[in-house]
Amino acid sequence: MxxxxxxxxxxxxxxxxxxxxxxxxxxxxxxxxxxxxxxxxxxxxxxxxxxxxxxxxxxxxxxxxxxxxxxxxxxxxxxxxxxxxxxxxxxxxxxxxxxDVLMMATNLLKKDVAASLPTIICLPIAALPHLVTPSLAMSLLGDLLPRLGHSHAAIRKKTVVTLYRLALVYPEALRASWPKIKERLMDPDEDSSVTAAIVNVVCELGWRRPHDFLPLAPRLFELLVDGGNNWMAIKLIKLFATLTPLEPRLVRKLLPPLTNLIRTTPAMSLLYECINGIIQGGILGDGEDFAAREEVASLCVTKLRGMVSANSDPNLKYVALLAFNRIVVTHPFLVAQQEDVILECIDSEDITIRIKALDLVQGMVSSDNLLSIVSRLMRQLKASSAVISQQQNGFEGQDPETDSSDETSADSRRRRKTLERATPPLPDDYTVDVIGRILRMCSQDNYANMADFDWYLDVLTQLVRIAPAPRARDLDVDSSTPKLPGDSAEKIGNELRNVAVKVKAIRAPAVRAAELAVSRMNSEMSSSRPVVSGALKPVAWMVGEYAFQLLSPDDTLRHLLDLLPRVEYPEVLATCLQAILKLLAYVAGDEQASWTSERKTTVSLLMARVIHVLEPFASHPYLEVQERAVEFIELLKLTAEAASGQAASTDEVQQDPPLLLTQAIPSLFNGWELNSVAAGTQQNVPIPDDLDLDEPIHPNLNSLLSQADSLMLPTQGDDEFEAYYNQKPAATSMSSEPAITRLVDAPEEISSSYQQSEESYLDPDIVARRKAERLERHRDDPFYIPDATASGGRSTPIHSILQKENGPDLDIDAIPIMQLDLEKPNLSGRATPVEHYQQQQQPKPKPRQRIVVAADETLFGSGLSTPRSTAYDSENNNNNNNSSDYVPRPKSKSSKLTTTAAAAKKLKQQSLLQFTSTHLDDLSISETGGGGGSSGGGGRDGALAHERQQREEAEMALALKEVQRLRLEMQRANERIQVAQGVPVEGVVVSSRKKKMKTKAKTKKKEGEEEGQDGAGSGGDREEGVVVKKVKKKSGKKTAKVEGDQGAGEEGGAPVVKAKKKKVKRLVRLDEGEGVATAAVEAAGVEAEGEVV
Amino acid sequence: MINAFLVFNGQGQPRLTKFYTQLDTSIQQRLISEIFTLVSNRAAGSCNFLPLPPLLAASSTSNTSSSAQEQNDVPSLVTYRNYATLYFIVISTSTESPLALIDLIQVYVEALDRLFENVCELDLIFNFETLHATLGEMIVGGVVIETNMERIVAGVRAQGTVVKRPVNEGRGGGGGGLAGSLGAGLGMGGMVWHGR
Incomplete structure (x- = not known):
């Protein structure tokens, strides 16, 4: 329309x-x-x-x-x-x-700042913070400063803020304006809202340069005590919190009014800020007046605790957590005391509160509470995924095979959105965040807090099942978002791998978890669906590398072969190829077993199968995949040939299996054990002095190759490398901690509740396995009460309570375990029963508390390496506890920010919406702050800068006057000539020109170099005068000169033209002298020409 | 400092956008829609603070290397309040007091209520200049300059008359039922932390 x-x-x-x-x-x-x-x-x-x-x-x-x-x-x-x-x-x-047009606005802004109507003055003042650039700030500073003394309070307060914003881009502005602002602040008769605005600005400045504002403390204190303005009081308290660390004497002055405010104020915001300020300002710290501080501390902490506790207002909960997050940096013990209420917040319905609580909890993790914290989180995740699976399957996780396999993930997500509003499932990004945090908490400091790796494996197995579904389609076991390299399934898989690599004691069960994952992945996917899980990569690596630990290598190989054609991502594919060959080597390469005809057929068939599966990848576009596939295919073809050529052993003749199969291929992989390497260590590998990459590897390579026996490929000798790789890695032992710390463990109830609660977040199959393992483990333990007697009336009151609370579903079998708590004694230093690991194919039983977590390997002198899980390929940029070796990888996150290219670039430099106040760091205004602080020469220079500028301006004005005078003279001279020749005078034009020139000069003068100002001003004009005289003399002569020539060419043409041309030239010259862009000159020239024509 | 002040309605249509640092229009819109998604999924009884929207969270974590001090420059707090059909959002740095910001929004809404006499969304739709003017009397360049109701209202009135909503666009009438009294919906005395 x-x-x-x-x-x-x-x-x-x-x-x-x-x-x-x-x-x-x-x-x-x-x-x-x-x-x-x-x-x-x-x-x-x-x-x-x-x-x-x-x-x-x-x-x-x-x-x-x-x-x-x-x-x-x-x-x-x-x-x-x-x-x-x-x-x-x-x-x-x-x-x-x-x-770019902003350049042209300068004069307009100046004019409006100087306007007489207050409403008009306000417009540029309020707009400047949005527009300001350093050059604009520089030119407008002089005009803004007088506005600090305007009769309208509204203008004064706006000017204060605008000057602050100018100072952010042009720090000189603050230096010049600070004396006046301070004067306003000190003035007791100043309008209260102007004072409040100044306090706001000082508060913003304060955290950057607290030293400069110490001298103001008495006045600020006065304002705090009798200000009567809560908004201002809040800001003052925030300001004082940054000042007190510098001036401890302030604390004693501040305490009485603050405690008084805490006790009396009806305003919750002020109360909160008082507490926050007290804690942040270090006022809680231990000092002389211990009793008083103790009192304050308990007052504050009780108030905060009250805010966090269950029934309080959600906003108070949030701000109290916010306060705790700040306190935890300086007073971790105070926060640790509140662990119970904070943990409650993890289960809050409000996600904002949950996240804040999680931030806190992450820093509070210890080996004592890790289990319970992770259990809470796991229960949330499980509940959320149960809702999803319920919607999908109509029943809850009874069958672990289906509970998170959403073949129709997109569909289910849609349904999830519409259904189940009552208990809304967690948003995916929150789930991903929580999974990341769980992994981080557990792996923190090289698994320092991990007491029970078996439990951790179960958690990982469970996590892999409940990891959020990726966008479009989805696998199960390792279902997650493989589109991004940092997707959570891959993280979980990586953790599984890290545990297997670093904790030898737990390797066997870890590998079995991986085995299970592979088989689930295969069995639960319809064969047409591509495999997109990021977890496949680490998991496939594990089953390949630790094939000897597998329960059923044959099945795993089969699963991998089934999966391979459906794998989508080339990196995953490459790893899977490698894993397949490793598995094949293990399955088929048994040296001891005799080469029966049966074995011959099986092996031949198997190899044929593998070759068949690999064949399509020989032309894969991804080089890594292609190369590996081609290599393996050729190798296997050779081996297959050898196998078919080798007659099977009969009863009479004993035949060896082909060496290619039993020796060559396995030897490709049976090198040394791979250990985790700290980040950055690679860079520390020293380059040998005699390294010459142009040198041939061997002078007689060809003959060497022809001699080479394929059997000799692996060098088994005691060479340097072997010595190097066989060195035992430095290990961090879990037992380094004194046992006594473990003795003061949580009471039994807690451990029992954790065992019970396992069932609330682990899938039934995992729980069943755990139980079976426990039974097995403790079969011969006289202290363990077997099933038969479990219900035999041994229950204590605790059991009956639990039973009542948990209903008939409570697993009776678990009770004895709760009661006798066999896990805990293990921790307390007693040796575990030997059976513990023997049952699990473990060659040597390891006492639980002596579990060794291998540290990352480092090279001497590597500054970057500390024992941290580096193989844990963390994309967690927001890792709060990152140690020094942590190399942030912002790519994965910032890659999401693919907006416009320019915007993305900007984002990398600076956060969205961020104010940049770093410039202020270098600025010192303390010199004018009166006495104390660190007044330096720099400050004086700075303060003078503004004065200098003013002086220059004055000079400029004088010079301009001089120019004008000379111009008038010239004009008169011209007039005389023109009158003499009978041409009318055009004085009007000249005067308007003059004006234009003046404004232009003014606009540019501050940017321009000071050099040659005098020359440009008076000197240049004198010269001009001379020229004019010359012209008069040579009036008949034509001298066409190029622009920029100081000699200023004149035309002896028609008199009118001549007069105007002269004006133009004058402009040119003046501008040049001041270093003004020629564009202005040209514009002026064009205009003038237009008039001429 | 305050980084941005936003008002949008229950459908995510912006009614007022004010960014105290210069930002591309397209990014502004993305930010608004991200915040709207967050805000519209809040359960009743949740607190008035939002987790950082992905756009801000990503940009603030991308420079984890920066010192704790510099964190004071980065927007870290998103406060919102819901009145009738409208959401009021303040994005701020950690130097602002969270509870005071809740109050600040309240003051803003009360000031509008004063200016429009029983304000409703329609008033705001048709007088977005007045919205800007009122905000300009309270916040300049990201710093709060006034919290006193009388002065704010006087400041806006000094700039010219405030036009009431068009007569024929009656309350709850033609415009598709958007109108609903903010004043009534808000329970002005409700949850106030009395920063004033």
Missing amino acids: CADPLFEKSLYDLIRGLRNHKGNEKEYIQNCLKECRSEIRGQDMDVKATALLKLVYLEMVGHDMSWASFHVLEVMSSQKYHQKRVGYLAAVQSFRPDT
Whole structure:
């Protein structure tokens, strides 16, 4: 519905139109934009302003209006206030750092700052913080400063803030304005809201440069005590919190009023900030007046505790957690005391609160509470995924094979959105976050807090099942989002791998978990669906590397072969290829077994199968995959040939299996055990001095190759490398901690509740396995009460309570374990029963508390390496506990920010919406702060800078006057000539020129170099005078000179032309002297020419 | 400091956007929609603070290397309040007091209520200049300059008359039922932390 162009729409019409065009707003808006485009180009200022206002409205809805920036300037310069206001609003809303017309706004802003109407003054002052650039700040500083003394309080307070924003980009501004701002602050008669605004600004400055504001402390204190303004008091307290660390004497002064406020104020926000300030300001720290502080500390902590506890208002909960998050840095013990209430917050319905609580908890993890914290989180995740699977399958996780296999993930997600509003499942990104945190908490400090690796494996197995579904499709066991390299399934898989690599004692069960994962992955996927799980990669590596630990290598090989054609990601594919060959080597390469005809057939078939599966990958586009596939295929073909050529052994003749199969292929992989290597160690491998990469590997390589016996490929000799790789890695032992710390363990109830609760977050099959393992493990343990007697009336009151609470579902079998708590004694230093690991194919039983977690291997002198799980390929950039070796990888996260290229670039440098106040770091204003602090010479210089500038301005003004005088002289001289020749005088033109020139000079002078200012000002003009005289003398002669020539060419043509040309040249010269861009000169020149013609 | 002040309605349509640092229009819109997604999924009885939207969280973690001090420059707090059909959002750095920000929003809404006499969403739709003017009397360049109701209202009135909503666009009338009194919906005395 295009309006008749004759009748322009008002903003009101536009909005109404928008509301009446539901459905086809896009088209309507496009039409409106078109209209605005033409309206804004018109002459009528009212139409222009209206069009601009409409554009601003549309900008708010997301329609770019950067193209209109010049028109914004036009409207800003309008004489009418209501139009001007629209212009300024448009500038604030639409100008971006790259808006170039801003250069032209300087004069306008100056003029409006100096206006007489307060409403007009306010416009540029309020707009400047949005527009300011260093050069703009520099030119406007002088105009803004007097506004600090304006009679209207509203203008004074706005000016203070604007000066602060100027200072952020141009620190000199603060130096120049600070004396005046301070004067305002000190003035007891100053308007209260101006004082409050100044306090706000000082508070912002305070945390960056606290030293400079110490001298103000008495006045600030006075304001705090009798200010009577809660907003200001909050800011003052925040400010004092940054000052007290520098001046401990302040603490004693502050304590009485603060405690008084805490006890009396009805304002919750003030109360909270008092507490926060006390703790942040280090006032809780131990000092002389111990009793008083003790009292304050308990007062604060009880108040905060009250805020966090269950029934309090959610906002208070949140801010209290916020406070705890700050306190924990300085006073971790105070926070640790509140562990119980904080842990409760993890289960809050409010995700904001949960996340804040998690932030806190992550720093509070110890080996004592790790289990219970992770259990809580696991229960949340399980409950959430149960909701999902319920929606899918109609029953909850009874069958672990199906509970998280959502073949129709997208579908289920949609259903999830609509169904089950009562207990909404957790959002995926929260789930991913929690999984990341669980992994981080557990692996922290090289698994320092991990007491029970068996449990951890179960948690990982469970996690892999409940990891959130990826966007489109999804696997089960390792279901997650493989699109991103940092997807959570891969992280979980990596953890599994890390545990297997680093903790030898737990390797066997870890490998079995991987085995299970592979088989689930294969069995649960319909064969047509591509495999997209990120967990497959680490898991496949494990089954290949530790094939001898597998329960059923044959089956695993089969599963992998089934999976291979469906794997989507080349990196995963490459790892799987390698794993397949490793498995094959293990399965088929048994040296001892005799080469029966049966074995011969099986092996041949198996190899044929593998070759068949690998064949398609020989032409894979991804080189790594292609190379491995080709290599393996060729190798296997050779081996197959050898196998078929080798007759099977009969009863009479004993035949050996082909060596290629039993020796060559296995030897490819039976090197040395792979250990985890610390990040950055690779870079520390010293380059040997005699390394010459151009040198042939061996002078007689060909003959060497022909001699080479394939059997000799692996060098088994005692060479340096073997010695190097066989060195025992430095190990961190779990037992390094004194046993006594483990003795003070949580009471039995807690451990029992954890055992019981396992069932609330682990799938039934995992729980069943755990139970079976326990039974097995303790079969011969006289202290263990077997099943038969479990129900035999041994229950204590605790059991009956538990039973009542948990209902009939409570597993009776678990009770004896709770009661006798066989896990705990293990921790306390007694040797575990030998059976423990023997049952699990473990060659040597290892006492639980002596579990060795291998540290990352490092090279001597590597600054980057500390024992941290580096193989744990962490994408957790927000790792709070990152140790020094942590190499942040922002790519994965920032890659999401693929907006416009420019924006992305900007983002990398600086956070969105961030204010940059770093410049202020180098600034010192303390010199004017009166006495104390660190007044330096730099400050003096800085303070002088502004004065110098003012002096220069004054000189400039003088020079300009001189120019004017000379010009008038010249003009008169010209007139005389013209009159003599009978040509009319054009004084008007000249004077207007003059004005223009003056403003231009003024605009540019501050940017321009100071050098040659005098020359440009008076000297240059004197020269000009000379030239003019010359011209007069040579009036008949033609001297065409190039522009920029100081000699200033003159034309002896028609007198009129001559006079005007002269003016132009003058402009040129003056500008040049001041280093002004030639563009201005050219513009002036063109204009002048236009007049001539 | 305050990084941004936003108002949008229950459908995520912006009614006021004010960013105190310059930001691309497209990124502004993304931020708004991310915050809207967060805000619209809040359960009743949740607190008035949002987790950082992905856009902000990503950019603030991408420079983890920066010191704790510099964290004071980075937006870290998203406070919101819901009045009738509208959401008011404040994005701020950690130097602002969270509870005071809740109050600040309250002051803003009360000031609008004063100016429009029983304000409703329609008033705000058709007078977004006044919205800007009112905000300009409270916050300049990301710093709070005034929290006193009388002065805010006086400051706005000094800039010209505040137009009431168009007569024929009656409350709850033509415009598709968007109108609903903010004043009534908000329970002005409700949850206030009395920063004032």
